[in-house]
Every structure is written in C-alpha cells, then in structure tokens.
Amino acid sequence: MKHDPNMTIESYRQALLEGEAEPLDWWHMCTAQIEQHEPTVQAWEALTAGPPALPKASQDERPLYGVPVGIKDIIETTSLPTTWGTRGYLSSSGAVVDAAVVTLLKEQGALIMGKTVSTEFAYFTPGKTHNPHDPSRTPGGSSSGSAAAVAAGMVPLAFGTQTAGSIIRPASYCGVFGFKPTFNTLSSDGVKAFAPSLDTVGWFARHIEDICTTFSALTRAPRITPLNNLAGVRVAVCNLPASLPLSHDVEQALAYAQGRLVEAGAEVVPLALDTRFEALVEYQKVVLAYEAAQSLASEYARYAGQMGPKLVELIQEGQAISYMRYLEARMATDTLQQALSTLFDEQVDVMLAASAPGIAPEGIESTGDPIYNRAWTLLGVPCLNLPLSQGAYGMPIGVQLIANRWQDQRLLQIARTLLRG
Amino acid sequence: MKHDPNMTIESYRQALLEGEAEPLDWWHMCTAQIEQHEPTVQAWEALTAGPPALPKASQDERPLYGVPVGIKDIIETTSLPTTWGTRGYLSSSGAVVDAAVVTLLKEQGALIMGKTVSTEFAYFTPGKTHNPHDPSRTPGGSSSGSAAAVAAGMVPLAFGTQTAGSIIRPASYCGVFGFKPTFNTLSSDGVKAFAPSLDTVGWFARHIEDICTTFSALTRAPRITPLNNLAGVRVAVCNLPASLPLSHDVEQALAYAQGRLVEAGAEVVPLALDTRFEALVEYQKVVLAYEAAQSLASEYARYAGQMGPKLVELIQEGQAISYMRYLEARMATDTLQQALSTLFDEQVDVMLAASAPGIAPEGIESTGDPIYNRAWTLLGVPCLNLPLSQGAYGMPIGVQLIANRWQDQRLLQIARTLLRG
Numbered sequence: 001m002k003h004d005p006n007m008t009i010e011s012y013r014q015a016l017l018e019g020e021a022e023p024l025d026w027w028h029m030c031t032a033q034i035e036q037h038e039p040t041v042q043a044w045e046a047l048t049a050g051p052p053a054l055p056k057a058s059q060d061e062r063p064l065y066g067v068p069v070g071i072k073d074i075i076e077t078t079s080l081p082t083t084w085g086t087r088g089y090l091s092s093s094g095a096v097v098d099a100a101v102v103t104l105l106k107e108q109g110a111l112i113m114g115k116t117v118s119t120e121f122a123y124f125t126p127g128k129t130h131n132p133h134d135p136s137r138t139p140g141g142s143s144s145g146s147a148a149a150v151a152a153g154m155v156p157l158a159f160g161t162q163t164a165g166s167i168i169r170p171a172s173y174c175g176v177f178g179f180k181p182t183f184n185t186l187s188s189d190g191v192k193a194f195a196p197s198l199d200t201v202g203w204f205a206r207h208i209e210d211i212c213t214t215f216s217a218l219t220r221a222p223r224i225t226p227l228n229n230l231a232g233v234r235v236a237v238c239n240l241p242a243s244l245p246l247s248h249d250v251e252q253a254l255a256y257a258q259g260r261l262v263e264a265g266a267e268v269v270p271l272a273l274d275t276r277f278e279a280l281v282e283y284q285k286v287v288l289a290y291e292a293a294q295s296l297a298s299e300y301a302r303y304a305g306q307m308g309p310k311l312v313e314l315i316q317e318g319q320a321i322s323y324m325r326y327l328e329a330r331m332a333t334d335t336l337q338q339a340l341s342t343l344f345d346e347q348v349d350v351m352l353a354a355s356a357p358g359i360a361p362e363g364i365e366s367t368g369d370p371i372y373n374r375a376w377t378l379l380g381v382p383c384l385n386l387p388l389s390q391g392a393y394g395m396p397i398g399v400q401l402i403a404n405r406w407q408d409q410r411l412l413q414i415a416r417t418l419l420r421g
Numbered sequence: 422m423k424h425d426p427n428m429t430i431e432s433y434r435q436a437l438l439e440g441e442a443e444p445l446d447w448w449h450m451c452t453a454q455i456e457q458h459e460p461t462v463q464a465w466e467a468l469t470a471g472p473p474a475l476p477k478a479s480q481d482e483r484p485l486y487g488v489p490v491g492i493k494d495i496i497e498t499t500s501l502p503t504t505w506g507t508r509g510y511l512s513s514s515g516a517v518v519d520a521a522v523v524t525l526l527k528e529q530g531a532l533i534m535g536k537t538v539s540t541e542f543a544y545f546t547p548g549k550t551h552n553p554h555d556p557s558r559t560p561g562g563s564s565s566g567s568a569a570a571v572a573a574g575m576v577p578l579a580f581g582t583q584t585a586g587s588i589i590r591p592a593s594y595c596g597v598f599g600f601k602p603t604f605n606t607l608s609s610d611g612v613k614a615f616a617p618s619l620d621t622v623g624w625f626a627r628h629i630e631d632i633c634t635t636f637s638a639l640t641r642a643p644r645i646t647p648l649n650n651l652a653g654v655r656v657a658v659c660n661l662p663a664s665l666p667l668s669h670d671v672e673q674a675l676a677y678a679q680g681r682l683v684e685a686g687a688e689v690v691p692l693a694l695d696t697r698f699e700a701l702v703e704y705q706k707v708v709l710a711y712e713a714a715q716s717l718a719s720e721y722a723r724y725a726g727q728m729g730p731k732l733v734e735l736i737q738e739g740q741a742i743s744y745m746r747y748l749e750a751r752m753a754t755d756t757l758q759q760a761l762s763t764l765f766d767e768q769v770d771v772m773l774a775a776s777a778p779g780i781a782p783e784g785i786e787s788t789g790d791p792i793y794n795r796a797w798t799l800l801g802v803p804c805l806n807l808p809l810s811q812g813a814y815g816m817p818i819g820v821q822l823i824a825n826r827w828q829d830q831r832l833l834q835i836a837r838t839l840l841r842g
Contacts, residue, residue: 094515097719187715189614197605221744294608297525298518323642
C-alpha cells in the first residue's frame with residue numbers, strides 16, 4: 001500500500017478511487033495503532049468489536065468513506081454502551097437510536113471505531129487517559145480520549161464537545177487540530193446536555209484538510225480550498241481574559257503564529273477589546289453552573305454520592321445562583337456578542353488567542369484550566385486550535401484562531417491557507 | 422373539601438398548609454376527571470399507575486407540592502415509556518434517568534400524572550387527541566395532549582415544547598394559557614431534539630397565576646406579583662407575517678384583548694415592523710428543515726418507511742437545503758433579533774399578536790397552522806397565549822403577548838395584572 005496511517009482523508013479517498021487501497025485498510029491500520037498505544041494512552045472507553053459493515057453505495061459519493069472515527073462517550077450510540085465518563089455508576093446500553101452526529105458520520109461512510117474517554121459528564125473529574133506526548137501529563141479534558149486518540153494516530157478523526165474549553169484545550173495539550181464550530185452548527189441530539197447555551201459538538205484531526213473535509217461533509221458547505229495567500233486578512237491578537245499574564249510558552253506560541261500569519265500575507269492589526277469583555281469569563285461560569293444544575297438535576301438526585309467533588313460543587317453552586325444573576329449574564333452576553341460582531345465586521349477578520357495557559361500540566365488528576373476558552377464558548381464563535389508550536393519539554397502548545405459567528409468557512413479557509421505547502 | 426379541581430396551585434398550597442386538604446387530594450380529583458373525559462379527549466399516551474409516593478420534606482418548601490403534571494411524550498421518563506408520538510414504531514422504556522425538567526418538577530413536589538400525546542416527533546403527524554371543547558376538532562399540536570389535558574381539567578399543569586407553534590397554537594385552540602419562555606430558559610436535557618436552535622420547553626395551565634408560580638418554581642425567579650394597573654405599559658399590535666389577512670375571529674380576539682389592555686391602563690402604540698421581519702417566517706422554515714434533517718437523521722435512517730409523509734417530506738427538504746441558505750437564515754435572524762431588541766428598548770413593552778389563524782379546525786387529521794408562531798420562535802422571545810375570547814361555534818381563540826428576550830418576568834407580570842380581579 002502507498003498510504004500510511006498519517007495520510008489525509010482526501011488522500012485515502014483518492015487511493016480508494018484509484019484502487020490503491022481497500023475500504024478497510026485504514027480501519028486495520030488504526031487497529032494496529034490502538035494495539036500498540038492503548039496500554040499507555042488509554043483513550044478508549046469501548047471499542048467496536050471487529051471491522052464494521054461498510055455501507056453499500058459507491059464510496060465516491062461519501063467523503064468520509066472508510067474513515068475510522070472516535071466518538072466521545074457522552075454521545076449516545078446503539079452499538080456500544082454510553083457511560084458519560086462516570087466510570088460505571090451510570091451506564092446505558094439501551095439507546096434506541098444513535099445520536100444524530102453518529103448517523104450523519106455513518107452516512108458519509110465513516111466507521112465508528114469506538115467511544116473515547118470523557119471526563120465525568122464532560123466536566124472536571126478526569127478519566128484514565130494519558131497524554132500521548134508524555135504519559136505523565138494530562139491530555140486535557142473533557143474530550144480527553146478524542147484528543148489523545150487522534151494525537152496517538154489511533155484514529156484520524158474524533159468527535160468531542162466544548163462547554164468551557166473541552167475541545168480547544170485538549171487539542172492544544174495533545175498537539176492536534178481541534179475545531180469548535182459556531183454554536184449549534186451540528187445537532188446536539190443524543191449528546192448529554194450540560195449547559196445547553198454553551199454545549200457545542202466539534203472534532204479533532206491531525207490535518208487541517210481533515211478538519212475542513214469533515215466540516216463540508218457534515219454541513220454540506222462547499223469544499224474549503226486554500227487562497228493564494230493571506231493578503232488582506234486582518235488578524236488581531238486578543239486574549240480573554242486579557243488581564244491574565246501570559247506564560248512564556250504561550251507568548252512564544254502566539255509570536256510564532258503571528259509570524260507565520262504575517263509571512264503568509266496577513267496584516268496584524270491592533271485591537272483592544274474594551275473592559276466589558278473581561279467579565280465574560282465570569283458570566284460563562286454563571287451560565288455554566290446555573291444550566292448544569294438544571295441539566296444534571298436527575299443525575300444529581302440519584303448519584304450525588306458517587307459524583308466527583310468538583311461536579312457536586314458546581315451543581316450546588318448552580319443551585320444557589322439566582323435567576324436575576326443568570327439573566328444578567330445572558331443579557332450582557334447578548335450585548336457583547338453584538339459588540340464583537342461589529343468589531344469583526346469593521347476591524348478584523350480573525351483573532352489569535354491562547355488556547356490554554358501553557359503546556360499540558362503534569363499528572364492526570366486534573367485536566368488543566370479552560371480559562372482562555374470560556375469567553376469564546378459563551379460568545380458562540382468558531383474556534384480552531386492550531387498545533388504549531390512546542391513549549392517546555394518539547395510538549396505541544398497550540399493557539400486558537402477565532403472568527404465571527406457563522407464565519408466558519410472563512411476561518412477554515414484562512415487556516416488552510418496558512419498551513420499549505 | 423373546600424377546594425375544587427379548578428383551584429390555583431397557590432390556593433391548593435394554602436389549603437394544604439391550613440390542613441384543609443390532603444397531599445393527594447388533587448391527584449384523586451384529576452384521576453376522576455381523567456376517568457370521565459379521557460374516553461373522548463384521549464390526551465394521554467401513558468398514565469402513572471396509582472398515586473405516586475410523595476416527597477418526604479415538608480410541603481411548604483415546595484411550591485408545586487401535590488400538583489399533578491402532564492409531560493409531553495417526547496420528554497424522557499424512567500417510570501413511563503417514551504414513544505415520541507410514533508404510535509409505537511419507536512418506543513423506549515430504557516431511559517436511565519428522567520429528563521431534567523421532570524426531576525426539577527418532582528423536586529418542587531409535583532406529581533407526574535403521565536405522558537401526554539405528542540404529534541410524531543413534535544411535527545405535524547397528529548396523535549389521537551381531540552379538542553375538549555369540540556371532539557370533532559383538533560386540539561392543535563404538537564403538544565396536543567398537554568393542552569387538551571389542561572383544558573379538560575385532567576391536570577392543572579402540563580409541559581410541552583415549541584419549535585414552530587407547538588405551545589401557543591394548541592393553547593389558543595384549547596382555551597388555556599400556554600407559555601413559551603425565552604429560548605433556553607429551561608434545559609432541553611432529555612427532550613428529543615428537532616431543531617436545537619428553536620426547541621423550547623414550556624407549559625400550559627388554566628390560570629395565569631399557575632403559569633407564574635411554575636415559572637418561579639423552576640427558574641428561582643422572584644414571585645411574580647400583579648401591579649396596580651398597566652399605566653405606562655406600551656403595547657403594539659404586531660402580527661408576523663403582517664401580510665396575511667386576519668380572519669374575523671382573530672380580528673375580534675385582538676380587538677377584545679386590546680380593549681382589556683387599555684382598560685387596565687396600558688397605552689396602545691403604533692408600530693410597523695419593517696419589511697425585513699416578514700422574511701422571518703421563511704427563515705424559520707429553513708432553520709427548522711435544515712436542523713430537523715440533522716436531528717432526526719437516526720430515526721429517518723431506520724424508520725423512514727413508517728414515518729408520516731409530512732415528516733419525510735420535511736427531512737428530505739432539509740437534506741436539500743444548502744449550508745449557505747441555512748447561514749443566510751441564521752445571520753439574518755441575528756440581525757433582526759438585534760433590531761427587535763432595539764424596538765423593545767425604545768418603543769414598546771409588549772406586543773400583541775395572533776396566536777393562530779382562527780379557531781381549531783375541524784377534524785383531527787391536521788393540527789392547524791403555526792404560521793403566526795414561526796417568527797417569534799425563531800427570535801427566541803417569550804410568548805404567552807391569553808385565552809380571552811371565543812370565536813365561531815363558541816370555540817376558544819387566544820392572542821399572544823410577546824416581550825423581548827429575558828423579559829419573561831415583565832411579560833408575566835403584565836399578563837397577571839391584566840387578568841386580576
């Protein structure tokens with residue numbers, strides 16, 4: 001075979017079309033990678049037994065034909081149990097249908113490799129997963145298994161969700177692309193709700209091309225092709241919160257990304273978000289806690305005694321938040337979303353920001369801090385982790401590229417142009 | 422007993438506190454009403470067998486203590502099966518936890534009376550339910566059973582969802598209050614997704630006081646008390662689409678409501694929404710179809726042959742909608758949401774609009790037309806059906822009162838003031 005496990009989805013498709021690959025080749029390669037790395041990485045909650053049945057129609061109509069995919073274990077499946085990261089105190093094998101996104105993937109020809117480890121209900125209690133770059137470190141969370149599985153070459157594509165920083169942060173820690181599209185781009189059907197105003201389905205890949213291919217396959221957006229260069233593209237460096245001093249690694253990563261953007265023709269423009277934006281981090285915490293106390297009411301009523309202490313604390317905090325405080329956060333967010341939209345319309349095409357406070361922390365007892373993700377998730381804007389740099393100890397560190405709501409195609413096109421060649 | 426099945430939740434609570442009622446009295450009264458009316462109305466998909474266990478804590482902490490509640494059958498429950506209005510081709514008894522709203526209700530002391538009939542996945546294929554005011558007519562949909570059960574006195578309170586017009590329309594047809602709060606006020610956890618940007622949990626009651634009590638119980642908003650009068654409250658009559666000629670019954674109902682509002686001290690102000698707002702009805706259809714094709718992908722893949730033709734048509738229509746067309750609808754909605762918000766801030770406190778094109782149509786093969794609800798649902802604003810009028814054949818006909826997003830408390834306070842005494 002002329003293909004290797006690190007090929008792009010599109011190159012596999014070409015190989016299939018030219019008869020140089022078989023539809024289950026990638027599945028078998030991934031199985032071998034899992035056999036090799038799973039004992040160390042522990043990215044999987046459950047694996048599909050044996051190669052799956054391939055869809056019957058011809059592969060050329062299906063952009064993800066034969067592509068093995070990991071599914072975060074808060075997303076329901078009929079063929080594999082769902083445990084929601086509870087380590088078994090809540091488990092279901094009784095889903096009557098797959099979550100919508102699982103069927104949409106299957107319809108594009110994707111093969112469900114298995115369920116990837118999630119933190120408890122996608123909050124902070126970690127699962128068993130280790131960072132493939134250094135098993136003594138966390139892969140980040142909550143989409144821990146999806147980020148790690150992609151980073152370890154076990155699958156080319158894996159799905160997760162972000163409510164605070166659960167895609168961008170683990171992507172940064174694991175050195176892969178992670179994409180959180182505009183809020184509500186993909187249906188949350190069959191995905192355990194945590195904070196419905198924030199919960200967003202997204203995905204991880206090792207290639208920007210695969211992030212783009214998947215976006216087009218699932219949304220039916222036109223194929224995303226690179227531009228000649230980034231001339232005319234205005235970029236502003238913009239961290240939220242802005243007040244937090246940047247770590248050395250983050251500074252370096254931002255400077256490197258800025259350099260690459262300028263090299264590709266983009267213009268870096270100054271932009272200081274006014275101080276009202278700083279409050280978004282706190283507002284996100286209010287919305288998260290208030291909505292989680294609602295959304296996890298049933299689980300809390302029955303399993304509070306088995307829940308991790310941080311989740312119990314969050315739910316109790318949420319139960320104590322007044323409606324007026326929640327309203328204040330939601331109304332201020334609406335206002336700032338409009339203000340941000342005006343900035344994007346008038347002054348800047350994309351923003352560049354820290355994905356995480358630094359490299360993946362040591363130990364797997366914590367999944368790190370989503371502080372640099374909270375505001376953007378609350379604003380509902382598309383965010384893409386670019387795994388461009390290494391920090392201390394040779395560990396990966398990413399930066400995120402952010403666009404206005406519904407500018408996902410533009411964001412991906414800019415990233416694809418930046419990374420070509 | 423000094424109480425009757427048509428008492429308010431608060432008066433039952435008073436009777437309980439004063440020892441004049443027992444905690445299961447209302448349950449037994451509702452059971453009697455169901456025995457009497459269910460053969461004709463057929464509001465229930467499943468009923469809880471026998472009186473449920475009452476929560477142990479003292480009732481004075483629980484505003485819904487002993488209140489029997491109906492739950493629309495697209496909302497998952499552990500004690501009763503869920504059929505999603507499919508008449509059995511999809512059915513689950515395997516929910517591992519209740520939907521969040523069910524637990525929140527139980528925690529407030531409510532008693533789950535049963536699951537109420539929904540149209541198929543809350544779209545247009547009707548269930549078996551008849552209008553309690555005239556069994557030859559539809560109760561409306563998709564929350565058919567919830568509206569009918571409340572109207573027939575079988576429960577004082579029932580929950581539903583609105584994606585197009587599934588709360589306000591059946592409330593109008595059945596002559597009860599129906600409230601759709603601001604989008605995402607209550608968690609959609611455990612509620613089958615149809616169009617996640619639109620799906621909104623809401624409820625029905627025979628008394629405005631009960632709508633308010635339930636709102637405060639579930640959100641922890643302060644108790645909603647009536648004002649002395651509506652002096653200073655600006656009301657504009659504003660139908661969307663504005664171009665549709667109003668039926669005689671709707672004109673009468675709007676005129677009557679306007680008169681009542683003026684009588685209570687409100688000022689009717691002129692307001693013509695600019696023509697861009699007219700497009701919202703079409704945008705809602707685009708968003709609905711695009712998102713439904715995603716959210717029902719699994720059900721469609723497996724059960725298309727058993728689905729009603731209208732649902733199949735919608736999903737196929739959604740599959741054919743381009744991402745660009747979906748984007749256009751979402752972006753235009755964002756812009757119009759801001760424009761509407763400015764109007765509310767500057768010119769008007771509440772809007773008064775048609776709830777439905779007329780009285781409940783004859784026959785139960787169709788659930789009527791949500792045309793007057795689509796734009797408001799897409800805008801995410803709170804809507805309240807006021808059952809103030811009768812139209813032809815003595816059938817009820819409502820009007821809706823609409824406020825800006827997050828002005829739910831103000832909306833309910835205005836309605837409560839209007840209806841006092």
